[in-house]
Amino acid sequence: MRDYLSKELKRWKPPKPPSLKISFDAALQSYTKKACMGIVGRNSERTVLGLRMIINNHVPTPLATEALACLRVIQMGLDLGFRDVVIERDSLTIVKKLHAQNEDGSVISAYITNAKSLSEIYYRCNFKHVFLAADGCDCSRDREGL
DSSP states (O other): OOGGGOOEEEOOOOOOTTOEEEEEEEEEETTTTEEEEEEEEEOTTOOEEEEEEEEESOOOOHHHHHHHHHHHHHHHHHHTTOSEEEEEESOHHHHHHHHOSSOOOSTTHHHHHHHHHHHTTSSEEEEEEEEEOTTSOEEEEEOOOO
Protein backbone atom coordinates (compact mmCIF):
# COMPACT_ATOMS: atom_id res chain seq x y z
CA MET A 1 0.00 0.00 0.00
CA ARG A 2 1.34 3.45 -0.91
CA ASP A 3 2.26 5.80 1.90
CA TYR A 4 -0.47 8.30 0.97
CA LEU A 5 -3.04 5.55 1.49
CA SER A 6 -2.04 4.76 5.08
CA LYS A 7 -4.76 5.34 7.65
CA GLU A 8 -3.51 7.33 10.60
CA LEU A 9 -6.01 9.39 12.57
CA LYS A 10 -4.67 12.79 13.57
CA ARG A 11 -5.78 16.37 13.95
CA TRP A 12 -4.92 19.18 11.54
CA LYS A 13 -1.31 20.16 11.94
CA PRO A 14 0.23 23.39 10.78
CA PRO A 15 2.88 23.16 8.07
CA LYS A 16 6.56 23.56 8.84
CA PRO A 17 7.85 27.06 8.09
CA PRO A 18 8.00 28.53 5.50
CA SER A 19 5.23 26.37 3.99
CA LEU A 20 1.65 27.39 3.45
CA LYS A 21 -0.99 24.71 4.00
CA ILE A 22 -4.01 25.12 1.75
CA SER A 23 -7.22 23.21 2.44
CA PHE A 24 -10.27 23.32 0.25
CA ASP A 25 -13.68 21.87 -0.37
CA ALA A 26 -15.92 21.91 -3.41
CA ALA A 27 -19.49 21.02 -4.22
CA LEU A 28 -21.56 20.79 -7.38
CA GLN A 29 -25.25 21.46 -7.77
CA SER A 30 -25.76 18.90 -10.52
CA TYR A 31 -29.02 20.16 -12.03
CA THR A 32 -27.66 23.72 -12.52
CA LYS A 33 -24.04 22.64 -13.17
CA LYS A 34 -22.96 25.33 -10.68
CA ALA A 35 -19.88 24.58 -8.57
CA CYS A 36 -18.84 26.29 -5.35
CA MET A 37 -15.33 26.11 -3.90
CA GLY A 38 -14.01 27.26 -0.54
CA ILE A 39 -10.25 27.65 -0.08
CA VAL A 40 -8.23 28.60 3.01
CA GLY A 41 -4.45 28.97 3.32
CA ARG A 42 -2.74 29.00 6.71
CA ASN A 43 0.87 29.31 7.80
CA SER A 44 2.81 27.51 10.53
CA GLU A 45 1.29 29.81 13.16
CA ARG A 46 -2.22 28.85 11.98
CA THR A 47 -2.80 32.39 10.72
CA VAL A 48 -5.16 32.60 7.75
CA LEU A 49 -3.19 34.21 4.92
CA GLY A 50 -5.65 33.61 2.11
CA LEU A 51 -9.32 32.82 1.79
CA ARG A 52 -11.38 32.44 -1.35
CA MET A 53 -14.90 31.46 -2.26
CA ILE A 54 -15.32 30.73 -5.97
CA ILE A 55 -18.45 29.95 -7.94
CA ASN A 56 -18.18 28.47 -11.43
CA ASN A 57 -20.96 27.82 -13.92
CA HIS A 58 -21.18 25.00 -16.46
CA VAL A 59 -19.11 22.45 -14.53
CA PRO A 60 -20.14 19.03 -15.87
CA THR A 61 -19.33 16.56 -13.06
CA PRO A 62 -18.34 16.32 -9.40
CA LEU A 63 -14.89 15.07 -10.45
CA ALA A 64 -14.45 18.09 -12.73
CA THR A 65 -15.45 20.27 -9.77
CA GLU A 66 -12.70 18.71 -7.63
CA ALA A 67 -10.09 19.06 -10.37
CA LEU A 68 -11.02 22.67 -11.09
CA ALA A 69 -10.91 23.48 -7.38
CA CYS A 70 -7.44 21.97 -7.11
CA LEU A 71 -6.27 24.11 -10.01
CA ARG A 72 -7.66 27.22 -8.27
CA VAL A 73 -5.87 26.22 -5.04
CA ILE A 74 -2.52 25.91 -6.80
CA GLN A 75 -3.05 29.34 -8.34
CA MET A 76 -3.99 30.87 -4.98
CA GLY A 77 -0.73 29.74 -3.37
CA LEU A 78 1.23 31.30 -6.23
CA ASP A 79 -0.84 34.50 -6.04
CA LEU A 80 0.06 34.76 -2.35
CA GLY A 81 3.74 34.52 -3.25
CA PHE A 82 4.44 31.14 -1.67
CA ARG A 83 6.79 28.64 -3.27
CA ASP A 84 6.45 25.87 -0.67
CA VAL A 85 2.94 24.53 -0.15
CA VAL A 86 1.02 21.58 1.24
CA ILE A 87 -2.33 21.14 -0.48
CA GLU A 88 -4.91 19.04 1.36
CA ARG A 89 -7.99 17.49 -0.21
CA ASP A 90 -10.34 14.62 0.49
CA SER A 91 -10.53 13.56 -3.18
CA LEU A 92 -8.17 10.60 -3.42
CA THR A 93 -8.84 10.31 -7.16
CA ILE A 94 -7.49 13.82 -7.80
CA VAL A 95 -4.47 13.29 -5.53
CA LYS A 96 -3.62 10.03 -7.33
CA LYS A 97 -3.92 11.70 -10.74
CA LEU A 98 -1.64 14.53 -9.62
CA HIS A 99 0.98 12.02 -8.45
CA ALA A 100 0.74 9.83 -11.55
CA GLN A 101 3.73 9.92 -13.87
CA ASN A 102 1.72 8.97 -16.95
CA GLU A 103 -0.48 11.33 -18.91
CA ASP A 104 -4.06 11.46 -17.71
CA GLY A 105 -6.56 10.26 -20.30
CA SER A 106 -9.77 10.99 -18.39
CA VAL A 107 -12.39 13.65 -19.10
CA ILE A 108 -10.62 15.93 -16.59
CA SER A 109 -7.20 15.58 -18.24
CA ALA A 110 -7.01 19.29 -19.14
CA TYR A 111 -7.44 20.26 -15.47
CA ILE A 112 -4.89 17.66 -14.33
CA THR A 113 -2.34 18.68 -16.97
CA ASN A 114 -2.75 22.36 -16.08
CA ALA A 115 -2.50 21.62 -12.35
CA LYS A 116 0.71 19.62 -12.82
CA SER A 117 2.25 22.36 -14.98
CA LEU A 118 1.30 25.10 -12.55
CA SER A 119 2.58 23.13 -9.56
CA GLU A 120 6.03 22.94 -11.18
CA ILE A 121 6.45 26.67 -10.50
CA TYR A 122 6.68 25.87 -6.79
CA TYR A 123 9.93 24.94 -5.11
CA ARG A 124 7.94 22.23 -3.28
CA CYS A 125 4.30 21.27 -3.76
CA ASN A 126 3.01 18.43 -1.58
CA PHE A 127 -0.45 17.07 -2.42
CA LYS A 128 -1.99 15.36 0.58
CA HIS A 129 -5.14 13.27 0.76
CA VAL A 130 -7.17 13.92 3.88
CA PHE A 131 -10.33 12.06 4.87
CA LEU A 132 -12.45 14.49 6.84
CA ALA A 133 -14.33 12.86 9.68
CA ALA A 134 -17.57 14.18 11.15
CA ASP A 135 -15.94 15.04 14.50
CA GLY A 136 -13.49 17.52 12.99
CA CYS A 137 -10.54 15.13 12.99
CA ASP A 138 -8.91 14.16 9.77
CA CYS A 139 -7.47 10.89 8.69
CA SER A 140 -4.42 12.05 6.78
CA ARG A 141 -2.88 10.24 3.89
CA ASP A 142 0.03 12.12 2.51
CA ARG A 143 2.70 11.67 -0.07
CA GLU A 144 5.20 14.27 -1.06
CA GLY A 145 5.37 14.87 -4.73
CA LEU A 146 5.26 17.04 -7.79
